[in-house]
Amino acid sequence: MTARMSAKAAHAILEAAELVKAPTWSETRRWYVVSGDRRLLVIEPSYGGVSRTGRNGWTWWLADGARMLNGPEPTREKAAIAGLAAWQRWVTRKETP
Numbered sequence: 001m002t003a004r005m006s007a008k009a010a011h012a013i014l015e016a017a018e019l020v021k022a023p024t025w026s027e028t029r030r031w032y033v034v035s036g037d038r039r040l041l042v043i044e045p046s047y048g049g050v051s052r053t054g055r056n057g058w059t060w061w062l063a064d065g066a067r068m069l070n071g072p073e074p075t076r077e078k079a080a081i082a083g084l085a086a087w088q089r090w091v092t093r094k095e096t097p
Helices: 007-015 076-091
Strands: 018-021 031-035 038-047 055-062
Touching (some): 038 076, 055 076
Antiparallel strands (some): 038 055
């Protein structure tokens, strides 16, 4: 589980984030969004479409295992943007009593 942090700390991590191929890309086609040595997101092709390959976009989830409900995004980059926005909301959320 990702620890909660201030908005300023989360912003610094987001500023350094980049989209990179996973080490197992040739088998999984997954990409990671990383910041320094921290993996933030996992992005992978989403299937079920009508294209020749069956792919209908890209889906993402938080790298710490918290799956978020999200529909497929048209590109890896848009999936990364949507995922990072959710990551920022997740790590900066207020404590609930």
